[in-house]
Every structure is written in structure tokens, then in C-alpha cells.
Amino acid sequence: MELGGRILQIVGYQNSGKTELVCSLLAAGSSQNVKMASIKHHGHGGEPDLHQMKDSERHLKSGAFLAAVEGEGLMQLAMKKHEIRLDEIVALYKSLGADVILIEGYKREKYPKLVLIRNEEDLVLLEELQNIAAIAAPFYSEDFTSLDCPYFHIKDHQKICSWFQQNWLFTC
Numbered sequence: 001m002e003l004g005g006r007i008l009q010i011v012g013y014q015n016s017g018k019t020e021l022v023c024s025l026l027a028a029g030s031s032q033n034v035k036m037a038s039i040k041h042h043g044h045g046g047e048p049d050l051h052q053m054k055d056s057e058r059h060l061k062s063g064a065f066l067a068a069v070e071g072e073g074l075m076q077l078a079m080k081k082h083e084i085r086l087d088e089i090v091a092l093y094k095s096l097g098a099d100v101i102l103i104e105g106y107k108r109e110k111y112p113k114l115v116l117i118r119n120e121e122d123l124v125l126l127e128e129l130q131n132i133a134a135i136a137a138p139f140y141s142e143d144f145t146s147l148d149c150p151y152f153h154i155k156d157h158q159k160i161c162s163w164f165q166q167n168w169l170f171t172c
Contacts, residue, residue, distance in 0.1 A: 007090065009103040011129065014115030017154060019055050021116065021136070022104050023062035026086050028115050028161040029100050030063025034169050037066040037098035042103030066096060074105060079084070100168055117141075133167075136160060 010018050010025070022038060029036040031112060059067035064116040069076045073083050086109050093101050103111060107129060115125055117137035126132065126143055135144055136154040144151045152160045 004099045007103060007111045008054075008100070008164070008168055009106060009108045009109060009111045010116065011105060011112040011113050012125070013118060013122055016116040016118045016122070017136075018104050018116060019058060021114075021160065022102050023058055023103055023159060024057055024157040024161055025164050026062040028065050028128055028165055029169055030065075032165070032169055035099040036064050036102065037093045037096075037100070038064045038068070038069070038102045038104065039086070039093070041071065041086075041103070064102075065095060066098060087146040092095075108129065114160070134160075134163060 001090050004008050009027075012018055018020075019040075022040075026038060028034045038056075040055050040059070041157075056067040065123065068089065070084055070089060075084050086103070086106050091103060103109070107125070110131060112131050112133040113129060114134045114136060115126065115129060115132055117123060117135060119138075120141070122137075122145050123141060126135070126147065132147055132149055134150045134152065135147065136152045136156075137144075138154045140151060150163060152163070
């Protein structure tokens, strides 16, 4: 995989730890001088509050050189149109020189996904989502064995970051 457009989605239901994990991955990448960028989907309904950049600020402080949040056609890079598709944002990020793009949310998109599972009810995501690259959960389930991808404990950010560095960053 060459640099310039490597993309990984971090997906899961609300309060599954997506932002915390994205921040760890951003730090891991930026520590190796990789130009890291993040896109967060504001999945709570409505437009994101332009005066509150909580998660985007966390992404920037963690090592992203570019961070945005998008919801209902409003992107916090101050672009407004009827609909903003994820592929348009990805193309913009690539044009701005992003080596690796972490996407928080957008469950139904096509990119490789690290799926966060909080509890057994969340296992339905494994049936509904495509292109699962890895799973992180606080428990192991037999449901994971049918997928040809690694499993991590959801709190083991060090192992997840190591996997991320081996698969999405320069080979060490």
C-alpha cells in the first residue's frame, strides 16, 4: 500500500470509544511523521454546532494536521451545500496531502473498518457492515471467528496501534 490515501474507518455505536481510539491512532501515526487527517461523522442528527469543535480539537491535539466533522450537509471546514458525500471529503483531504485518513463513523461506507463492539447487542454490526478489517470488543465471541480479521480487546490501544502501524503506516 503506498502512502497518499490510506483510509481506515473506526465505526461503532454511540459511546463505544471511537473518538478515544481515533486519538490514539492519530498520535501513533503522527509520531512517525505521517500526515494524519480525520473525518468525523456527526451521527447524532442535525448539523454539528460550529461553535463546538470538541472532537475535532481532540483530533488536532492528538496529531491530525487536518480534522473535520460533517453532518446533514454541513462540514466544519466551512463548506455548505445540499449534500456532502464522504468521497468528496476524501478527495479534498487527498488533495491537501493527507497520507492517512481516519474516518470516525459513516458505518455504511466502503472503506476498511475497525469495528468497535460494546456488548452482545452490537454484534449485529458484524452482519450488517462490509469490509471489516479488525474488531475490538471488551469480550471474545464465537461470532468473530467467521470473519478473517484480527480481534483486539477494546481497551488495548497499544496492540491496536501496533496493528495499525503495520498495516496503514510505513513498515518499521
